[in-house]
Amino acid sequence: MTEITKQLNPPPRLLLGPGPINADPRVLRAMSMPLLGQFDPVFTDYMNETMVLLRRLYRTENHWAFLVNGTARSGIEAILTSLISAGERVLVPVFGRFGHLLCEIAERSGGDVRTIEAEWGTVFTPEEVEDAIKEHRPRVVALVHGDTSTTMAQPLDEIGALCRRHDALLYVDATATLGGMEVAVDAWQLDAVSAGLQKCLSGPPGSAPVTFNERVTDVITRRKHVEKGIEPDGFVAGEGSRIQSNYFDLPMLMDYWSELRLNHHTESTSMLYAAHECARIVLDEGLAECVARHALTSAALTAGLRAMGLDLFGDQAHKMAGVTGVVIPQGVDSEAVRGCLLEDFGIEIGTSFGPLKGHIWRIGTMGYNSRKQNVLTCLAALEAALRQHGFAGNSGAAVDEALGVYRDAGQ
Ligand SMILES: *Cc1c(COP(=O)(O)O)cnc(C)c1O
DSSP: OOGGGSOOOOOOOEEESSSOOOOOHHHHHHHTSOOOOTTOHHHHHHHHHHHHHHHHHHTOOOSEEEEEESSHHHHHHHHHHHHOOTTOEEEEEESSHHHHHHHHHHHHTTOEEEEEEOOBTBOOOHHHHHHHHHHHOOSEEEEESEETTTTEEOOOTTHHHHHHHTTOEEEEEOTTTBTTBOOOTTTTTOSEEEOOSSSTTOOOSSEEEEEEOHHHHHHHHTTOOOOTTTOOTTOOOOSSOOOSOSTTOHHHHHHHTSTTOOOOSOOOHHHHHHHHHHHHHHHHHOHHHHHHHHHHHHHHHHHHHHHHTOOBOSOGGGBOSSEEEEEOOTTOOHHHHHHHHHHHHOEEEBOOOGGGTTTEEEEEOOGGGOSHHHHHHHHHHHHHHHHHTTOOOOTTHHHHHHHHHHHHTTO
């Protein structure tokens, strides 16, 4: 039983799966900073700074931009459970696993959920979404931006406007795209958006940045009920039904993140430091520069994979910048190749679920990991691992091709 008291000592790994990624060392350093009390003015200043940073990251003038404590799905759940009252119509266009997750959370919130589905590896046209809105007349449309399960990104620039035309609120799950692809909350008229840290924001899982506008605030404030024991004098509850979750009750979180500082949970101190640093790092690099870096990584990686003789999965015109789907070649033992990458090279790549299980690998190059040296290392290692397991690609071509892409980009 002495074993159990041994210190944890995780092996060095290059995390090139669909998340989590290797956190930026600056984020890990921020997490080791001393704790503060939740109402210490220094800490509440940090909360306010985090709101400012998140607004810039989301490219929004929304007042409400803050953290929900928990992994990315805590942000999804906070928004959907606060927004959807029992029996309300919700439309979810599903083009991968995370669309199904939105359905599940919307159903648990009491929503009357309708779906349209696109084949995995494709996305929807705005017309398809509009036709479904006309047919189902939803109060809320819930949509994934980049679905890591299929590596596809749904274009959003026209969806917000058409939701407004039909008087629906639009929620978007931008977990895997914020920081890695354009997410223009105000310009695209997205009413509520959530994300996580462990994808393109270079942090660990455990904090969910959310933002939402006045249209959403109006709806959820009507459902506002404050816990007995902390109600301010003269508080009158909203006429709407009480939000079923206490932890994910956005109006109570808003009171905590406002100058009222009405106590709710204890903000996760170290995760706030992490989220603050994640946002700061992206903005310090420049949001546009960060997005361009993800795009260049994607171009170099896909060029290299093709040169090796591999096929890419899905509609490449709508591929996410941070995740790449690779068709597992015929006759290759997928798990043997992944095992070789992990054990011999210390590199993790992802498998897939649902209809894509056993059909594609997913290579993530997100956030801190979206770098030239990782692209080259990954291509060289994958080529060797495939050669060990019966697939002879075009030897050396992948790394050369990727280097060429970087050279053409002046890097
Ligand atoms: C990774 C991912 C999530 C993950 O949620 P967690 O709770 O952090 O595991 C949610 N949505 C999308 C689109 C994702 O890619």
